[in-house]
Amino acid sequence: xxxxxxxxxxxxxxxxxxxxxxxxxxxxxxxxxxxxxxxxxxxxxxxxxxxxxxxxxxxxxxxxxxxxxxxxxxxxxxxxxxxxxxxxxxxxxxxxxxxxxxxxxxxxxxx
Amino acid sequence: xxxxxxxxxxxxxxxxxxxxxxxxxxxxxxxxxxxxxxxxxxxxxxxxxxxxxxxxxxxxxxxxxxxxxxxxxxxxxxxxxxxxxxxxxxxxxxxxxxxxxxxxxxxxxxxxx
Numbered sequence: 001x002x003x004x005x006x007x008x009x010x011x012x013x014x015x016x017x018x019x020x021x022x023x024x025x026x027x028x029x030x031x032x033x034x035x036x037x038x039x040x041x042x043x044x045x046x047x048x049x050x051x052x053x054x055x056x057x058x059x060x061x062x063x064x065x066x067x068x069x070x071x072x073x074x075x076x077x078x079x080x081x082x083x084x085x086x087x088x089x090x091x092x093x094x095x096x097x098x099x100x101x102x103x104x105x106x107x108x109x110x111x
Numbered sequence: 112x113x114x115x116x117x118x119x120x121x122x123x124x125x126x127x128x129x130x131x132x133x134x135x136x137x138x139x140x141x142x143x144x145x146x147x148x149x150x151x152x153x154x155x156x157x158x159x160x161x162x163x164x165x166x167x168x169x170x171x172x173x174x175x176x177x178x179x180x181x182x183x184x185x186x187x188x189x190x191x192x193x194x195x196x197x198x199x200x201x202x203x204x205x206x207x208x209x210x211x212x213x214x215x216x217x218x219x220x221x222x223x224x
Contacts, residue, residue, distance in 0.1 A: 095209065104153050
């Protein structure tokens with residue numbers, strides 16, 4: 001079955017700097033890769049996703065890149081702000097297979 | 112639209128007690144899921160229902176049962192609660208399977224003493 005690893009487990013950055021979180025997956029059949037943000041005490045919410053026919057996707061300060069050959073994908077947050085502080089989860093899924101989530105990255109944006 | 116709702120928000124049980132967590136969605140989604148979230152463990156799938164009338168085990172099904180009551184509702188039952196089941200439980204829904212955004216409910220925080 002699919003296995004998703006995520007690094008780092010914790011990340012601290014200065015406000016205004018960039019943050020990068022990396023995930024690797026094992027199943028070459030996976031073709032959908034969402035990223036979720038979970039603020040303290042709240043539910044996970046989708047922030048961006050990418051499908052395997054696309055190499056990069058951007059939404060304002062957030063971008064995701066996908067390398068199918070190496071089986072890894074990354075979340076990039078530029079110009080970080082205090083409200084970006086949260087736990088971020090990556091996931092991998094495919095048709096007929098449920099998502100497998102990574103263990104999460106706790107991002108702290110320091111003022 | 113309420114999206115995905117869960118009841119209760121909080122619950123404290125004694126070891127051996129039973130309870131049912133309720134989840135309902137008004138998004139007309141086919142698939143529904145139950146996850147548990149423990150500190151540092153991410154989201155682990157307990158059971159899922161790909162469509163009305165079907166249910167299947169996920170990664171950590173032991174100690175739980177589910178019922179897909181209709182298209183809108185998916186319940187999770189703990190027959191004899193154990194301290195190891197202390198966790199936050201999230202229900203989620205999507206149109207279908209692993210190629211579509213999942214939407215999560217607000218969660219149920221369960222403590223088993």
